[in-house]
Amino acid sequence: MCMVAYSLSPVDSWFFRDGRPFNQGEKNQTDVESMFPPFATTIVGAIRASLARSKGWNGHGDWPSEIKDKLGDGEHLKPLKFQGPYLIRKINGIIEPLFPAPLNIIGKEPSFDEVNWTFSYLNPGNGIDCDLGNEVKLPAATNGTGMKRLNGFFFNKDDMQTILQGNELQHINPIRGKRVSRFVQDYDTAPSPINILWDLEYTVGIERNYQKRTAKEGAIYSSQKVRLCQNVALAMNVSGLTEDLELPATLTFGGESRIAYAEKLENPIGIPEAPPLQSSGGVTRFTVTHLTPAYFERGLAGPGEEFYGIHGTKVISACLERPVRIGGWNSIPARKGPIPLKPFIPPGSVWFCESEKEVAEKVRDLNGCHIGGYTDFGFGQILIGLWKEGA
The missing domain is CATH 3.30.70 (Alpha-Beta Plaits)
Structure with missing residues (x-):
């Protein structure tokens, strides 16, 4: 099977x-x-x-x-x-999968006299004291003037690979969802x-x-x-x-x-591969990007807490949108009726995490896996990528 x-x-x-x-x-x-x-x-x-x-x-x-x-x-x-x-x-007979734009990418559309987009990464910034705790590193961009999140945009597999590797963004091409x-x-x-x-x-x-x-x-x-x-x-x-x-x-x-x-289809839909994770000073930094909505019964992980199901890790920061509420309809006669709505983390959400060098390869193997609840439906699929402190 x-x-x-x-x-x-x-x-x-x-x-x-x-x-x-x-x-x-x-x-x-x-x-x-x-x-x-x-x-x-x-x-x-x-x-x-x-x-x-x-x-x-x-x-x-x-x-x-x-x-x-x-x-x-x-x-x-x-x-x-x-x-x-x-x-x-399908382009020229070849099937191209498209993935929601990660929230750690911000960009500025070309104006009438411009040709190309301009982009920047969001990465954990300097620590500040806020309602989440002390010295919390909220996402920040080195040069994000006039840029905004790419909500409603998609990237093809090659562009997602570029983003996961933390490479330069000048050649990626955002694809708009709706007109x-x-x-x-x-x-x-x-x-x-x-x-x-x-x-x-x-x-x-x-x-x-x-x-x-x-x-x-x-x-x-x-x-x-x-x-x-x-x-x-x-x-x-x-x-x-x-x-x-x-x-x-x-x-x-x-x-x-x-x-x-x-x-x-002739072949299952493939997803981008995780890049080799790099360690510095015994610490490995990585991102977790949600391809599909994810449900965590115990709520959101906070700064310094272990990321869901990945032992030996801790959350540094995150780029999150407000939750989407997903329910449904139970068609079983004995239980026929609406299924209660539950909050899910929307696709494109990104977590910035750290782990010990010894568990880096185990983290990389989680690329494409499903975490959280309702994973048999397809919820909670993730991609593993890189982030560089101060980038």
Whole structure:
């Protein structure tokens, strides 16, 4: 039972809700945003449900025991295990995985009279006394004037490799996720289509009164749909599938039961390699970058504390965004209902850590591993990189 990868491409646009209510008659029915990329739970649920239907499940009620033996039961996925989701795009027939921009990189977009981006690393700065403790080294840049975090941008595998190695950044190319404006842009100033991954479509819906053949009063809503650009798709690595399990070519996916086209890829999606970790004075400095959201039941590690599950290490600083809240829907008849929202560390978050020289190789081996909770879904995948004090 080796690892395989599937890509999911939209037949039309997609719609992915967050955990906020979407109730009739409330203001939050107006301009409901669609999240993208969706969380792993959405993709895992769609894949498992489609596989179950291929084995005879009628779409209602609990799975029979013979299906549970192959696809797991509820939140317990064994024997299955997932990695991702990953954004991918196909260029000249070659599949290129894309990864969320790490938060330790800041940059300035080129203006009208400029051609190239300018970038800088964020690294632990000088110690200051704050509410986190004394002599806390908050992230700082040597020269960050006019720069900001690259929220909503992605990098290809080669550029991520450059960042993990701590190399010069002048040749990396950030790829914008969604188009920056809902309005038509000036073609002379709009980003190149190759550097845009998806657009947002704004739609309006109504509820019909079939007896009167009119729209019901107050039953109108508007929402944003995601339309991927050409040759852009989602991908998921799956292990634990038996030979008799094959994902159907089409499956329902996301809100409003939209359709996705599934394709089995020749190879699993690969991630950047960890660079050799360098030690100075018996201390090894490394970064931990989150590829996928991570859940830690005991909360965030503070300065000087051991990093999660990595013995012999301590946290020096971190570049973190506010948590994302992830829930879901339990379709098991006996427990049918919403799954409570939980806070997850968003992808792209970066930790600056130190370890003793003796455990450096063990730390490097964690590249691509999953830490925290719900790892079978794909949550908590990390990359190991370098940082240089004072850089």
